[in-house]
Amino acid sequence: AQSVTQPDIHITVSEGASLELRCNYSYGATPYLFWYVQSPGQGLQLLLKYFSGDTLVQGIKGFEAEFKRSQSSFNLRKPSVHWSDAAQYFCAVGAGYSTLTFGKGTMLLVSP
Amino acid sequence: NAGVTQTPKFQVLKTGQSMTLQCAQDMNHNSMYWYRQDPGMGLRLIYYSASEGTTDKGEVPNGYNVSRLNKREFSLRLESAAPSQTSVYFCASSERGPEAFFGQGTRLTVV
Numbered sequence: 001a002q003s004v005t006q007p008d009i010h011i012t013v014s015e016g017a018s019l020e021l022r023c024n025y026s027y028g029a030t031p032y033l034f035w036y037v038q039s040p041g042q043g044l045q046l047l048l049k050y051f052s053g054d055t056l057v058q059g060i061k062g063f064e065a066e067f068k069r070s071q072s073s074f075n076l077r078k079p080s081v082h083w084s085d086a087a088q089y090f091c092a093v094g095a096g097y098s099t100l101t102f103g104k105g106t107m108l109l110v111s112p
Numbered sequence: 113n114a115g116v117t118q119t120p121k122f123q124v125l126k127t128g129q130s131m132t133l134q135c136a137q138d139m140n141h142n143s144m145y146w147y148r149q150d151p152g153m154g155l156r157l158i159y160y161s162a163s164e165g166t167t168d169k170g171e172v173p174n175g176y177n178v179s180r181l182n183k184r185e186f187s188l189r190l191e192s193a194a195p196s197q198t199s200v201y202f203c204a205s206s207e208r209g210p211e212a213f214f215g216q217g218t219r220l221t222v223v
Contacts, residue, residue, distance in 0.1 A: 009152070032210055043116075043202060043214040044155075090154060094210025099145065099170065104154040 002027045006103035013081050021076040023091030033074040034092040086110045116215035124221045125193045133188040135203030143206045144186035148199040193222045
């Protein structure tokens with residue numbers, strides 16, 4: 001069965017500092033990997049996805065993520081965080097015609 | 113430009129009452145999903161419909177039923193609501209494969 005672990009429930013980052021959110025997955029085949037963001041009271045918005053090819057993928061809002069097969073990881077990064085990035089971030093795994101399995105999410109707080 | 117539309121946005125039910133959550137997508141997607149989101153639990157799949165005419169159970173189907181009315185619409189029914197079903201419910205759709213587009217959610221409280 002596929003699973004996703006996001007080890008950090010909350011992370012606080014100063015505005016302008018860099019950000020890395022961790023995600024580890026368990027899946028028997030080559031996974032499709034996703035990062036979604038959820039602002040308070042809103043639905044989930046897709047930030048970026050990895051299906052195959054280049055292991056460093058670029059997304060919206062200046063985010064990027066790197067797929068590392070050897071570590072079963074797909075960490076999300078941003079070089080300089082803005083106050084508007086405060087939200088909850090979900091990593092998810094799926095493949096082919098399967099459904100998505102989500103991690104429990106990481107809440108990002110941005111301090112001035 | 114609507115994407116995935118869910119109604120209602122908020123609902124309060126008494127224990128034992130029934131209700132149907134509606135979801136419609138205008139992207140001509142084949143697959144549709146219902147998730148629930150609870151604090152500290154992430155999103156958990158309730159039911160999904162891989163294509164029109166088919167439905168399958170997800171991780172937490174107990175207490176729910178679904179209907180894929182047509183390609184656009186996928187409803188979720190609570191026959192006898194329980195406080196444990198207090199949650200935020202999200203509908204999503206995808207063309208094929210797992211990349212899903214989400215609605216804005218329905219916040220349901222069962223008292």
